[in-house]
Amino acid sequence: MRVQFDKLGIVIALLAAYGALWASFATLKPNRIVQGQAEAMLQSLPAWAGWGLIGVLVLATAAALFRTSPWIKLVAAVAALAALTLSIGYAATFLTPAGNSYARVSPASGFWILLFAFALLAADAITRLDPPPGMRVLFLVLAAAAIGALLMSGSWNGLSIMKEYSGRADVFWVEAGKHVELALGSLFAAVLAGLPLGILCHRVAPLRDGVLNTLNLVQTIPSIALFGLLIAPLGWIAANVPGAAAIGIRGIGGAPAFVALFLYSLLPVVANTVVGLAGVPRAANDAARGIGMTGRQRLFKIEFPLALPVILTAIRIVLVQNIGMATIAALIGGGGFGVFVFQGIGQTAMDLVLLGAVPTVALAFASAVILDALIEMNSRVPNGARSA
Amino acid sequence: MKVWVPTILRSLLLLVLIAFLVSPDSFEPLLKPLVQPNAPAIYNQGSLLSLTLLHLRTVLIATLAATIIAVLLAILVTRPFGAEFLALSRSLVNIGQTFPPVAVLALAVPAVGFGEKPTLIALFLYGLLPIFENTLTALTNLPRSVMEAARGSGMTPFQRLIQVELPLSLPVVVAGIRLSVVISLATATIGSTVAAKTLGEVIIAGLQSNNLAFVLQGGLIVGALAVLIYDGLSAIEAMIARRTGAA
Numbered sequence: 001m002r003v004q005f006d007k008l009g010i011v012i013a014l015l016a017a018y019g020a021l022w023a024s025f026a027t028l029k030p031n032r033i034v035q036g037q038a039e040a041m042l043q044s045l046p047a048w049a050g051w052g053l054i055g056v057l058v059l060a061t062a063a064a065l066f067r068t069s070p071w072i073k074l075v076a077a078v079a080a081l082a083a084l085t086l087s088i089g090y091a092a093t094f095l096t097p098a099g100n101s102y103a104r105v106s107p108a109s110g111f112w113i114l115l116f117a118f119a120l121l122a123a124d125a126i127t128r129l130d131p132p133p134g135m136r137v138l139f140l141v142l143a144a145a146a147i148g149a150l151l152m153s154g155s156w157n158g159l160s161i162m163k164e165y166s167g168r169a170d171v172f173w174v175e176a177g178k179h180v181e182l183a184l185g186s187l188f189a190a191v192l193a194g195l196p197l198g199i200l201c202h203r204v205a206p207l208r209d210g211v212l213n214t215l216n217l218v219q220t221i222p223s224i225a226l227f228g229l230l231i232a233p234l235g236w237i238a239a240n241v242p243g244a245a246a247i248g249i250r251g252i253g254g255a256p257a258f259v260a261l262f263l264y265s266l267l268p269v270v271a272n273t274v275v276g277l278a279g280v281p282r283a284a285n286d287a288a289r290g291i292g293m294t295g296r297q298r299l300f301k302i303e304f305p306l307a308l309p310v311i312l313t314a315i316r317i318v319l320v321q322n323i324g325m326a327t328i329a330a331l332i333g334g335g336g337f338g339v340f341v342f343q344g345i346g347q348t349a350m351d352l353v354l355l356g357a358v359p360t361v362a363l364a365f366a367s368a369v370i371l372d373a374l375i376e377m378n379s380r381v382p383n384g385a386r387s388a
Numbered sequence: 389m390k391v392w393v394p395t396i397l398r399s400l401l402l403l404v405l406i407a408f409l410v411s412p413d414s415f416e417p418l419l420k421p422l423v424q425p426n427a428p429a430i431y432n433q434g435s436l437l438s439l440t441l442l443h444l445r446t447v448l449i450a451t452l453a454a455t456i457i458a459v460l461l462a463i464l465v466t467r468p469f470g471a472e473f474l475a476l477s478r479s480l481v482n483i484g485q486t487f488p489p490v491a492v493l494a495l496a497v498p499a500v501g502f503g504e505k506p507t508l509i510a511l512f513l514y515g516l517l518p519i520f521e522n523t524l525t526a527l528t529n530l531p532r533s534v535m536e537a538a539r540g541s542g543m544t545p546f547q548r549l550i551q552v553e554l555p556l557s558l559p560v561v562v563a564g565i566r567l568s569v570v571i572s573l574a575t576a577t578i579g580s581t582v583a584a585k586t587l588g589e590v591i592i593a594g595l596q597s598n599n600l601a602f603v604l605q606g607g608l609i610v611g612a613l614a615v616l617i618y619d620g621l622s623a624i625e626a627m628i629a630r631r632t633g634a635a
Binding site: 006007008109120123124126127128217219220221222223224225226227228229231232320323324325327328331332338341342344345350353354356357360361364365368372 | 482489
């Protein structure tokens with residue numbers, strides 16, 4: 001029997017070899033903002049752990065390299081990722097000189113390359129397994145639980161990013177709350193306003209082009225400019241409309257960010273509602289009319305359920321986009337994870353940047369997975385209806 | 389609406405934009421009411437024209453690089469050799485789109501330092517996704533009859549790619565470039581938070597000194613550029629689509 005290599009496996013093996021052998025694994029810095037000294041994998045870990053990690057990586061690379069079942073590849077990828085994440089925490093404790101509270105240890109390029117290589121293997125295995133939506137969410141929950149357990153166990157506490165966190169744990173959760181509030185709140189408002197607007201545009205054709213073109217124009221204004229432009233009108237409202245200031249409307253802070261995110265979110269929601277409603281098969285509508293349904297019944301029982309997957313797609317786009325854009329709110333005092341990103345950029349403290357960027361990416365990724373699953377679960381019904 | 393109305397509106401927009409960039413001071417009375425009595429109404433820490441050109445240059449370089457790489461990758465994964473990567477590349481594009489631009493920008497800084505480079509990297513990565521996605525869609529949805537005719541007339545795979553598949557896919561590829569440029573134009577402004585010379589500088593200067601006129605002019609120039617480039621590329625796309633349809 002001829003041994004067959006997996007082409008992606010070759011790419012992963014090359015990446016892993018480069019990451020493990022040539023690139024450095026961890027960086028030791030005398031304090032949080034200076035350039036550090038990069039250490040190779042075997043220098044960053046005690047011998048048993050270093051060789052143990054290399055052993056796991058070699059086995060996982062072998063699983064990637066040969067054509068085997070995707071399940072084996074997935075297990076190998078998860079094992080490699082777990083070994084990597086545990087080792088980097090261990091490297092931090094090992095490298096930090098005893099009693100030195102200024103020294104910082106961060107992951108170096110080799111760690112990131114290895115992480116990328118095996119995440120690629122995991123992504124490929126999951127793509128090949130093509131799991132049903134429920135199982136994808138289960139994978140996500142398991143991964144989140146594993147990361148949560150890792151964080152709780154304290155094995156990462158020596159890492160620089162966790163030191164940045166422990167210094168501002170309270171602020172972190174406050175900003176996290178603001179971030180989610182901004183992203184979800186503006187999405188909620190956009191759905192509340194966008195759905196009726198979309199239905200109206202669908203029913204009243206002359207409105208459609210005007211509304212969609214206006215919303216399109218809003219999208220061309222860069223987010224930082226729109227955030228800034230809303231400061232003045234909201235400041236005016238706060239000063240002149242009684243009660244506005246009491247409910248939190250102010251010129252700077254969360255309010256302009258919220259309104260800007262809301263405005264950006266409207267286009268996808270309205271446009272997809274229009275597209276979704278337009279895609280409802282005429283036969284379905286005729287049949288509904290034939291059995292004597294009123295306009296409202298048709299809307300809620302026929303058109304809306306059939307258009308739901310397209311509308312959910314808009315919600316996915318908006319949510320992922322809002323989670324990313326909410327980082328920019330920090331520039332106008334709106335809070336969110338962006339606070340850490342921009343503080344970190346200002347202080348050239350890259351681990352602080354990571355403290356803001358990593359949760360943002362994780363949040364966006366998780367919501368994309370969950371909404372993709374929701375879309376897939378919901379789109380079965382209309383597909384069946386269309387083919388019937 | 390009459391057919392020529394949008395064209396006139398666009399030409400007007402272009403004229404106003406050029407006039408503003410060449411002689412911003414003549415617009416001062418319009419912006420004066422927005423600022424405190426003794427604050428400058430027109431950006432005074434550099435030339436708006438040169439910032440606009442630098443902004444456009446950054447976007448152009450990033451989009452060009454993204455187009456070349458994205459189209460090559462899409463061609464690769466639709467050939468028999470790269471077919472193994474097709475499903476994975478789709479999920480990677482999906483995952484890649486969940487990375488927020490600010491995060492990409494900020495994470496690029498430790499690797500390449502402050503300035504234009506992290507912005508170029510972020511724009512390049514962001515630009516890749518729409519172009520790759522569109523090229524992939526175009527190449528995998530070519531009319532079967534045309535492909536079979538090409539195969540039947542004895543074309544080699546390379547000839548088919550160059551003479552049939554790519555020309556037929558071109559309008560959809562241009563549509564991807566159009567999306568990517570509009571995203572890049574807006575994202576490039578965020579590049580100024582890591583010291584890239586773009587129009588974001590004007591907006592950020594306005595945010596820092598509470599100068600609404602700065603924020604407005606920075607934002608409107610980027611918005612006008614986006615609208616004009618979007619329309620220009622739409623026109624090119626329609627032209628190519630007409631030509632391939634007629635050929």
